[in-house]
Amino acid sequence: MPSPTRSFSPTRKVLILGGGNFGSCLADHLGDSDHEVFLWSRQEEVVNTLNKSHRNPAYLKDHLFSANITAVGPELPGEDLIDQMDVLLFAIPTQFLRENLTKLHLHPDREKRPLLIFVNKGIEVGTHALTLEIIADTCGAEIAKAATFISGPSFAKEIVQRQPTSVSVASFTDSEAQRAALLFHQPHFRCYTGNDPIGLELSGALKNVYAIAAGAADGLGFQNNTRAMIITRGLSEMTCIGTAYGASPLTFLGLAGVGDLFLTCSSPNSRNYTVGYRLGKGESLDSITNTLGSVAEGVTTTKGLNEIIQKLGVQAPIATTVYDVLYGGKDVQTAVRELMELPPTKELDLPPTAGGPAKQLLKKLGLD
Numbered sequence: 001m002p003s004p005t006r007s008f009s010p011t012r013k014v015l016i017l018g019g020g021n022f023g024s025c026l027a028d029h030l031g032d033s034d035h036e037v038f039l040w041s042r043q044e045e046v047v048n049t050l051n052k053s054h055r056n057p058a059y060l061k062d063h064l065f066s067a068n069i070t071a072v073g074p075e076l077p078g079e080d081l082i083d084q085m086d087v088l089l090f091a092i093p094t095q096f097l098r099e100n101l102t103k104l105h106l107h108p109d110r111e112k113r114p115l116l117i118f119v120n121k122g123i124e125v126g127t128h129a130l131t132l133e134i135i136a137d138t139c140g141a142e143i144a145k146a147a148t149f150i151s152g153p154s155f156a157k158e159i160v161q162r163q164p165t166s167v168s169v170a171s172f173t174d175s176e177a178q179r180a181a182l183l184f185h186q187p188h189f190r191c192y193t194g195n196d197p198i199g200l201e202l203s204g205a206l207k208n209v210y211a212i213a214a215g216a217a218d219g220l221g222f223q224n225n226t227r228a229m230i231i232t233r234g235l236s237e238m239t240c241i242g243t244a245y246g247a248s249p250l251t252f253l254g255l256a257g258v259g260d261l262f263l264t265c266s267s268p269n270s271r272n273y274t275v276g277y278r279l280g281k282g283e284s285l286d287s288i289t290n291t292l293g294s295v296a297e298g299v300t301t302t303k304g305l306n307e308i309i310q311k312l313g314v315q316a317p318i319a320t321t322v323y324d325v326l327y328g329g330k331d332v333q334t335a336v337r338e339l340m341e342l343p344p345t346k347e348l349d350l351p352p353t354a355g356g357p358a359k360q361l362l363k364k365l366g367l368d
């Protein structure tokens with residue numbers, strides 16, 4: 001039974017960029033809490049239909065959206081709208097974030113610009129940058145330092161049904177994480193704050209790669225033992241990669257880490273799991289991505305992650321195998337056999353934390 005909404009934050013003007021499943025879902029969530037919400041979509045039909053009938057014709061089609069949402073687009077909003085906002089929330093897939101951030105003009109002075117929140121879960125192809133770095137490159141270090149990230153086990157479809165859900169909210173700036181948490185916090189949507197945005201971002205991006213592996217195992221017909229193995233060994237790999245990167249290993253034990261890993265590895269509602277499942281059934285990657293109708297960040301993140309794994313020199317056989325299947329032409333059956341034939345190793349062998357890419361990123365942000 002959904003609980004009533006309560007306002008933990010005064011009414012805010014919020015612009016959400018990205019009118020897909022998650023952007024629309026969060027617009028609905030905030031509209032329901034009486035915030036004044038603007039939702040940017042680059043799809044004209046989405047803008048018109050949302051404004052006319054509070055329905056999104058492309059995503060979450062069955063849902064009647066909050067009347068407190070005004071859809072805007074298809075052009076990216078200009079300063080006239082942005083300057084009025086208390087909050088800007090980015091629900092744009094990672095590969096398109098840089099091009100959009102470059103076009104926005106944000107005031108460097110904290111008092112004169114909105115709170116910035118990011119909910120995408122991926123690594124940029126080519127640069128293998130996290131979102132923090134994309135923000136630093138496009139908007140400057142001061143803005144990146146104050147940016148806030150939300151991640152955790154949260155299917156859009158279940159949030160709009162107001163099913164009890166919890167997420168992690170992280171920023172280097174505690175006050176910004178607190179503000180974002182209070183904005184979203186509801187009796188049916190709990191927010192927990194933290195100060196390891198690098199670990200939180202890596203958690204959200206990496207779990208998508210392991211969800212592809214778990215889906216593939218299910219598609220091949222394997223059952224519970226195999227899925228439990230992928231989730232647990234996936235968590236171990238994520239923690240090792242994250243620690244070598246310079247994140248806190250504890251972050252991977254939170255909602256954004258094991259919480260979201262568990263969710264996406266065990267549900268056909270996950271797009272990443274679905275990509276894996278269909279690969280396991282023998283379909284080609286091109287055919288799957290051309291018909292999925294929505295973004296599966298794990299497909300592109302697998303590329304960036306593979307480069308990160310090589311650079312860090314850590315052992316991450318499941319992630320490497322997903323890369324070989326997606327981009328190296330390895331068939332799924334052979335991939336499973338080769339993984340199972342690996343010699344025994346220590347269950348958890350955490351690498352040292354010092355000196356990873358996080359150190360360079362912190363330096364870029366002036367936080368070293």
Ligand SMILES: NC(=O)c1ccc[n+]([C@@H]2O[C@H](COP(=O)([O-])OP(=O)(O)OC[C@H]3O[C@@H](n4cnc5c(N)ncnc54)[C@H](O)[C@@H]3O)[C@@H](O)[C@H]2O)c1
Binds near residue numbers: 018
């Ligand atoms: N759907 C979920 O349950 C969920 C939950 C948590 C986080 N996320 C994350 O949120 C992000 C968005 O996911 P989603 O589910 O909304 O994806 P989606 O596939 O439902 O929608 C993608 C949106 O991106 C827009 N888009 C495409 N190309 C663009 C471009 N060049 N510039 C700007 N916008 C562009 C599309 O028009 C669409 O509105 C992803 O990183 C995803 O991992 C999703």
Ligand SMILES: O=P(O)(O)OC[C@H](O)CO
Binds near residue numbers: 155263297
């Ligand atoms: O559908 P997926 O696989 O992108 O997962 C959506 C969210 O990340 C779940 O928390």
